[in-house]
Amino acid sequence: MSDRLSHPIFEKSMKKTHTILIPSMLEFHMQLFESVLIQDGYKVEVLKNYGPSVVEEGLKHVHNDTCVPALLVIGQFIDALKHRDDVDKVVLIITQTGGGCRASNYLPLLRKALKKAGFGFVPVLSLNGSSLEKESSFKLSLSLIRKLVAAIIYGDELMYLYNKTRSYEKNKGDAHNLAKSWFKNLSGQFEKKKGLSFKDIKKNLYQIAESFDKLELDLSEEKPKVGIVGEIYVKYSSLGNNHLEEFLVSQGAEVNVPGLLGFVFYYLHNMVFDYKFYKIGKLKSKICSFLIKFMEKYERVMIDAVSKTKFEPMQKFSHTLTLSEGFLSHATKMGEGWLLTAEMIELVQTGYENIVCTQPFGCLPNHICGKGVMKKIKEVYPDANIVAIDYDPSATKVNQENRIKLMLEIARENIEKRKNQEKEENLAKKQAATTISE
Ligand code: SF4
Structure with missing residues (x-):
């Protein structure tokens, strides 16, 4: 003491x-x-x-x-x-x-x-x-910050590719086993003081992407693509969100959980905005701008590694940053603030128009930046199918899951509607071509 x-x-x-x-x-x-x-x-x-x-x-x-x-x-x-x-x-x-x-x-x-x-x-x-x-x-020493950034990048890439593959694997457990083998591999490298230099990170990120690309997948069925956003703890913690990812996968959905790097970028950009908007913390703002540049270097490598595979790569944060404009000001930075709005828009734009917005019950910042902007997002993106779920010890899991099932039902109907529309359009094109040739 x-x-x-x-x-x-x-x-x-x-x-x-x-x-x-x-x-x-x-x-x-x-x-x-x-x-x-x-x-x-x-x-x-x-x-x-x-x-x-x-x-x-x-x-x-x-x-x-x-x-x-x-x-x-x-x-x-x-x-x-x-x-x-x-x-x-x-x-x-x-x-x-x-x-x-x-x-x-x-x-x-x-x-x-x-x-x-x-x-x-x-x-x-x-x-x-x-x-x-x-x-x-x-x-946090500079050297430890560097190592933690590396761990975030590895974690983000593994989480992204795991979610891209786990719903389609031909052999059950393949994606999980591959992710597990990478944790073992990376931990082994860390023990030998390897895997944390830029050169090693680059090499590992490419190899991770390649290994997931080689997994045997069954992509014949179109599955509802669901994004998860919300307050950082309930978004990322299965204890907080009643094992939401597992539940969505068990219901036949593909899941996308935005990476942790985005939250770190958000946090650093907010310090830069503090100086820009209120002239608070000039030195902090400079340090954060430097860290943003440093992390963007790693982000580029991760995106590049994934873009060499059949999977759509993640978006750059410099793009995500612009998405909340017209919805919320960058000065809205309590809780997940403008990031929550930007992530929902990014998910909709990248084909994950079905979204579960996880809300700790009574969390004012997230009710404003999550629930508060949903109406406007749906106006701009009519295909957006967003459900806000409150997480609270008194909320029943059955009730949460029933509401998510309803959202998934709408997602499936939308897939059917889109398929029928495509069929009709193709038929109309064929008929037009036949008429011209006659
Ligand atoms: S109000 Fe509570 S739950 Fe919401 S962001 Fe703040 S600390 Fe987290």
Whole structure:
């Protein structure tokens, strides 16, 4: 316990003795983050405890008005601590974007809940770029940032290609096994201090794309293409969204979840906008502009690697950035802000006109940038078939899934309508050609 503060802090020496517990989210990326941090000398563990006890602990230790992401993350931590016998040798880490919404208060909220549950002695770290509680912030060196960016790029490409193939594989489990073999391969490279230089990343990204391109697929049936957007935790965490991706695939859909790199770009661009709009943070804005350029270099390689395959590559973020114009200002940056709107438009434009917008119940920023713009998106893109689903411990899974099934029904009807229209158009063309030749 520090003299100055009323809560325990993470001391440098704990790097060797304490295990950092990370809440689960983004299955693909977290495995890679875990490997990168271990390679950097940390002891790390991504939590895998799911189930009703997590929700129960969350509801017991935070007010039920609290945002669902906080409730679940805190519930998962407390549930995990209750089942460990090394609680005096663990540290908890949470990510915070800062800004005006309740995410900035997650740290004190977590500490309060820990005290209430009898774990007030456990130090908490915050991963944020907004100078929130500097003494509790996880320090990121330039070299670690570079490695984490590499892990994000690998995670994004693997997640994208996995989703592109898993609904069409001829041999069940092929896509999953391939992704698993890449995690093993990349972790092995990280252990040998490889796989993190630009040259290695480029080589790996091309090989990953090529390996997924070789998977045997059955592309004979047109499946509804569904995009998932929303608040970052419920969008990416199967604990938060009741295993939404699995459910959609089980219903015969192809899924597209926008990558994490987009969120990082969004975060960095917001700092640039802060200076542009309000003249706040000139230095931060310059650093962020530099980081944007740095990451664009990696993004280019990933897109290029995927474009060498039969799969449509992802869009550049510099394009995504422009899509919310005319819908929302770039000054709308609480929660997922303008990114949520831009991602929905990008999905519709790239053929994923069916969208599940995941909303933590009571999340004001996402209700504005998600639900609030749906009417306008549907006016501009009449084919858009968007459903907003609230995620809340009191919301029933059956109800959520029934609403998604309804959206999928409309998606299937739209496929049929399009096919019939194409048939009619082809027939009309043939008849016109016959008439001319006669
Ligand atoms: S984005 Fe929404 S869910 Fe997340 S902290 Fe802010 S208000 Fe809560």
